[in-house]
Amino acid sequence: MTDRELLEGIFSELKEVRSDLDRLEKEVRKDIDRLDKKIEVQTEILRTFKYDIDFISEKQAKQDLKINRISKQLEV
Numbered sequence: 001m002t003d004r005e006l007l008e009g010i011f012s013e014l015k016e017v018r019s020d021l022d023r024l025e026k027e028v029r030k031d032i033d034r035l036d037k038k039i040e041v042q043t044e045i046l047r048t049f050k051y052d053i054d055f056i057s058e059k060q061a062k063q064d065l066k067i068n069r070i071s072k073q074l075e076v
Contacts, residue, residue, distance in 0.1 A: 001009075
């Protein structure tokens with residue numbers, strides 16, 4: 001095997017490695033994009049849940065105030 005053939009073999013292998021790396025990079029990017037979308041959806045679900053909890057807490061606080069006011073009126 002001549003030096004030229006050896007170098008051509010090495011370059012051929014390097015091209016294959018480069019091709020594999022490019023393919024892996026694309027796969028990783030797709031995975032990252034998919035994870036980003038999942039995170040966005042989960043974040044929106046958590047925001048909605050927080051809004052619901054805040055709304056329920058506010059309603060409960062208002063009802064507690066009404067109950068306290070009625071209780072005080074009944075004491076008198």
